[in-house]
Amino acid sequence: MKLKSVSLHWQILIGLILGVLLAVVSRIFQFESFVIEDVALLGDVFIRALKMIIVPLIVSSIISGVTNLSDAEHFGRLSLKTISYYVMTSILAILTGLILVNLIAPGIGANLSFQEMPEGLETSVQSFSDLLIRIIPENPLAAMARGEILPTIFFSLLFGFFITRAPEPYKTQLTGFFQAVFEVMMGLTHFIILFAPVGVFALIAKVIAQTGFDAVLPLFKYMVTVILGLLIHATVTLPLLVYFLGGISPLKHFKAMSAALMTAFSTSSSSATLPLTMDSIENNAGVSNKVSSFVLPLGATINMDGTALYECVAAMFIAQVYGIELSFGQQMIVVMTALLASIGAAGIPMAGLVMITIILKAVGLPLEGIGMILAVDRILDMLRTSVNVWSDSCGAVLIARSEGEDKLRVLKSGRA
Template sequence: MKLHHQIFLAMILGGLAGWVTSEDTRILGIAVIEAYDLIGTLFINALKMLVVPLITTAIISGLINVGQGKNLGRLGAKTVLFYMSTSLIAILIGLLLVNLITPGIIDGEPARDLLGFAANTQDVLQKIEGRGAGEFTQILLQMLPPNLVQAAADGQMLGLIVFSLLFGFFLRTLAGAPGDTLRNMVEGFYEVMVSITMLIIRFAPLGVFGLIAATVTRTGLDALEPLLWFFFTVLAALFLHAFVVMPLLIRVLAQRSPWRHFQAMSPALMTAFSSASSAATLPLTMDCVQKRSGVSKRTASFVLPLGATVNMDGTALYECAAAIFIAQAYGLDLSFGMQFAIVFTALITSIGVASIPAASLVAITVILGIIGLPAEAIGLILVTDRILDMCRTAVNVWGDSVGAVLLARSEGEENVLQTPMRQLDGQRHAV
């Protein structure tokens, strides 16, 4: 059974288990609610364990690959600028909609009781009490902590992210055997962390079962209402970015047909949606962009691999929306400084998130730690995560392909999106 089917089944079974049990239910003398909590906590702890090594090696590895050969020339600068700009636009769309719709507020009240946050909500509120506009200064100080290890241990990840960016930038310029050895070590470390992440994600169905069962046992099925509001808020934001912002860029900047490009990319987009992995989709993405959209191999072979590493529009949007939703559910009124911290961190961590299924869950724990919320709160959004993961991965791949088209046009390529799809299909059938 495929992983997303397992997670969907675990959601149903967890809801049923929580519905038929209560906090007093015991089996063989063991409290059922404690068993649910144990399963969910183990999964959350495993995700938290990955935060520091995965984020660090992903960012450094990405910068090493950016720095190869002449990739930091004119095309490289334009590519990075485009990807950062569209990711920021996506984050701001998510921020706007989640503040307008307020999915974490139900009937004028924070949804913490419905979502099972009541047990530790007061402790969280006391930790964050008094934070205001002056928090912006603290955010700047977190970027350069005096003790990097202590900052990471305390969940203040901004300093680690800044250090990783600096380390990766200068490592790519280090010549000779020491540089090659260190680069190979970082790449190997990153590959190992990806493998460990995939192993833990395989246990996501068990984690989802425990978290859902515990929540339903404590709160009943009322938790579904805020989660559905959150689900449709994120879907609406992803839709606006993918089908309004991106087509406008193709039409205005590339002066080509967005629909023609969407037709060309449909095989890659369907693969991205079903696999929830932009890395796994990359070979097909490159094939569609070159053979169906008419982008040159020179442009596609640089822009698309870089995009699979640093361009995560859908992921960045989701990270921001999830953090704001959880804050709303806790009843927190986030200041401008805190919302700026969320936007900045979502932008940076989306670069460092490995292009594998559900890796953004790790990045969300980073954001929650920065604004003072417990990582355990991420358990509630796991109910909707798989479907939204599939959607945001498709948006990530779509953004990569749009970037390839726009950058090819900026480099003077005239054959981009010029051949009719019927002609391409006819050539394929003839072959």
């Protein structure tokens, strides 16, 4: 059977399994350094290639998407639907985590020795007001060069909107130019995606070779709480929303997004996975570029359901370990701060770990408690990133349906 005849998501799954096997064998026969230093180079090359296309893909997709919107009313309606969906699902995720961490109480009676907080972590935290100000770039090109996604999105949205207000022939010329750039970027994206199985193989092998399984056992109850919350949100909450609100088959949609979800799992980066997410949502699920180019880049930056749930559980776990009982009011502060912190979290590996310091500060918990969860953060990061991308994709198909797109390939049987 030729490799070309194997679907991409199966190729990625095979790469993931082979990566796990290589890591396990390397730890048994003690050649982890070869995996971590040499094999991992393949993963690093794949990640760099994905990062290379993120900014031009976001700029061209958002601008071409906005210029395809018929009027300002359409733009405002799409924006309102997108933000409303993101806030609603993030709050549902946080409340799921809050209920579970109170029921299971993984930190009660735990006696954990832990590392100190990583150096420089606290200094990398910004207040939410600073975050809002930084959305407006002083220099858009500098923000793009630094890979700052929120300012890039903000500028692209404005630029695209005012192209629609430009006089002819400039409006037509600019619209055609950015549409052409977007088509070229999608072609480049398809080329890079061909190497996803190799990249996933190398990335997963490196992670397991580095962390092993010994660090998991002392934090097993905490991990179970986070994973259970992520599972409930991903397999119950979001499927119910797409099924009843959009008439969409969750199983068909999951199959359509499987390649993107496995890439998100291995890279731990919703931003790096964005090219594959856009490719899957358009070519497999059938969502129009008009919707996907607006909803997905924004979602990869501000819609972090998995991260929000994790931050809530982690903060409550740290409080329980220290024997600090948080009142209902303080727990609501945790919920709201987790929402805001997840919006501000970058779509990169371990971003949630950085943002959790905001929550700990908000309710007066010791920042050193972060050291307790460091050992298993990478494993949970992979899972919560997959949930983040899954939520983005569910939002895209729901919003597409609300915009009257009735030719989606993921609709329930019998729906038009």
